[in-house]
Amino acid sequence: MKDPLRIRIRSDWDTALTYDSLHEEPENRPVFVGRENVIAPLVAEIIEPNKRGTYLISGYRGTGKTSLIIEALSRAKTQLAAKKFRLFPVVLNVSEVSASLGQVSSDAPIQLDIDPRRLLIALIRQIREGMKRLPDMDEPLKQLAEAVNYAHEKATASKFALSQASGQETTNTRSSEWALAIDDTNVLKTLAVVTGAAAVAFEAAALTGMSWLHTAALGLAGIFTITLTASIKRSREKKSTNSRQMSFEYDNSLQQLETDLKDILASLKQNKLRTVVVMEELDKIDDPKGQQLAAVIRYFKNLFTQAPALFFFVTDKSYFDIISSAIKRARRSRSYAVEHTFFTHRIFVGRPTTDESLEFIEAIAEESNAKGDIRAVTNTLGKPSRMDDIDHLGRFIRLVLFNAANHLFDLKNELRRFARSEEVHVDGTTTRVSSFLIDEQTLPPEEAASAVFQDLIVEKTRSFEIKGGRTYANEVLADSLYAVFNELGSSQPQKIDSFLPITNSDSAEALLLDEQLDLNEAARVREAVHSLIDDLERGRALQSRDTTANTFTWRDDAARAFRYVRQLQKHEESLIAEMERYGTLVNALTDPSVQHPLSKEFEVRARNLRRATEPLTADAAAAQQREVLDRYAAAVSDSFNARLNSLADYGFVFEEVARGVGGSLHLVKPKSGDPRLRTTGPRGGVLLAFGETETLAADVWSFITPTTPSLAPLDRAALVQVVHTGDNVAQEIQNRHEWWGQYFKARGANTLQIAVDVIPLVKAKDESLTEIERIAASLASFGAWSRPEKRPYEPIPHNVPPLKDALEKGKTYSILHIASPVQGPLRPFEERDLLERDGAVVMSLSVTVAL
């Protein structure tokens, strides 16, 4: 590297967003980029004052969950103003909640706990503090502030007594304790005096002109006898001058506090304040199984979901896993987890994407040309084949992204290595400027070589991206891919399984990395990791690979030795195979000497895919596979319809029974109608199936053995299935035949006589009939076979012995000659049923002689 590269950056480039930023002008706030897919819906919820709900916002530590909420609040603040509402954020962190009832001793180890009372008190206190900061308080707001203050006083009191004077003066006596133990020993007494206390309270309210909340609180007052086991007590007393004093002890039960809070939240809304409660740092609670938080949320579920406010619970990934696992496990056992209704929304905040990380670096750059250069890196990222063209800036960006594994927190740490703050003298003035310095010291060549791995990861991330808003799944994908490089340079064997999502654990206690992944997603991640390792092996970054032990060993100089060699991904190979297969099949629909247009198109697409320098994403490949199948199915369907029309010329009438992708089932309808409607037996019918649908067998069986009372089952049923086969026609036909045989046998079709014929859609080479004639032949003979009542048994001399054996022995002969002289009466040739077992028809060429 000859010339060092300097990128001027904002001096506050690594400053984190804080809730104080909400009070600053947007241009003065620290940099925030990306997350649009999460922020926009949040903003939409916040700016609608009638919306309420509980949001679980989870993700790995350091992924920017708090920044995301602050950004959403900040944007909502502006939009709320247009609705004459003010944003009223109430931010709690768990240490505040935990300490809301104080610590017994400052020397005790800090253990953060959360419970309903602590949370309520902390909430009311934060609302009180928030109201103190509100500018432009009008009279109703002042009254509300007074009510909140009062509620807080009550909430924190272990015993709250109010003496009411006839005049304007009030005396409060308040006892607080720092270590709480409440023992309600006299509930009955409490209930007994509530009514009387309420009556007096309303009278007092009238005299003092107190706010509605105060009045309501008084009205609902009861008396609790509270036994205190406090170790430290604090008391304070205000002025007391009254002549006609009444004394109350107020209900500061949990239920009452909750009611107070609900009223406060309702009143905040009435006063045009949009309340958003954010409970931060919940992952700091010593609560590995999420039980404390669960208890709190369960307790306040009604408050959280009904109060006119939004509640954001910010936790790390593990709590998200706990909730999701509980739901998933409940589903497995066909039940409904309580956790399911905890949160109205569950949002998983993944690490920033590579593009967002780049956007961040661009945003902190100060000079427009540098911004442009950084933006341009986006165009070359994820193309490891072009590493030779990458300049210093490109390598610098790739390296910091690679080392940070896209974690925002780590990205800032990585960037700090390059950050410099220097004094610059320009025109006699000295200013301090910040910049990133990229030279051989900060970015030595051997380290810069690792930049190529970032491209490799980006390529895999893009190729195997799991679409559909599955942030969680993509986070696991990124985790697994970066994990491959965890011990880059190590001489120890690397276990490939350790990079993959864990599956198939039966432990109910296990919280697996991929607990929330479905099977397809887990398979996608595994495929991505294997594809990455294949590339590393092909590019000579590996010393060795043991496929039996499923391990590999890095080369000492893996990064410098690595040369990317493009290889088709499995999903690309699979797509090409599908296009080739369907190209061949669709070709067989028409004159073999002329290539079907669709086949030609598939051929070109497969060729282009092989030649592409960049891989197709797994989702795009899957989408193309579906499209290829759909178009093939449409071509086959057109072909089926053309054949139906041709068959109609022979006198066949079809009635559609079922239809699916790639096929249809029809009744070949006699003039007399659906045979199942016949009032007397025997009932025989013929079905024609085109192609193969997922439910074909079930559709056939349900037609033959209907459950509808008005329809009777068939005694003789024939099925002609027309299939589009590949090259091995005879084998495919035979396989299909056998399949149907096993299917009907498994259904226990013992009394029912079934005949099946499978016919290729396209005329077989050795077939004398056209495909239409072949189908018509089968349908016609099956038609006659299915209705034996139309063909009375032929009369034979009664002295002809039973022919069962003769029919069997003579089946290979052209003529079965019954040479008995006709003497005496005749008998029916019932033995013909043996000949007709498999769908063959005995047709008489004789004049019918009445038996």
Place this chain on the structure above:
Amino acid sequence: MTLFENVGWYCMLDGFDEVSGADRWAHIGEWLLTDRRVILYVDWENKSGWEAKDLVEALDAGARIIIVKAGELPPELEGFSSYIVSNTPGGIDAGAK
């Protein structure tokens, strides 16, 4: 109507009560006999208008025919393999010829 046409035609009538395109069925009828999807039954004394040469044509195509006729087969059919069933002296099952 030829024997082959008759076979296809009557399969349709027996199975579906209607048929069309008389000229389409000869080829199909022949195939049905050749593939032995249809086995002909002939009561020699009551065969309605069919003659031995029609049966010969069918047998030449590979058809299987059950013929009820006392005594010997007509000379036109003697060249085809046959299995004889009889209760006349010589056995109930006279066997192949």
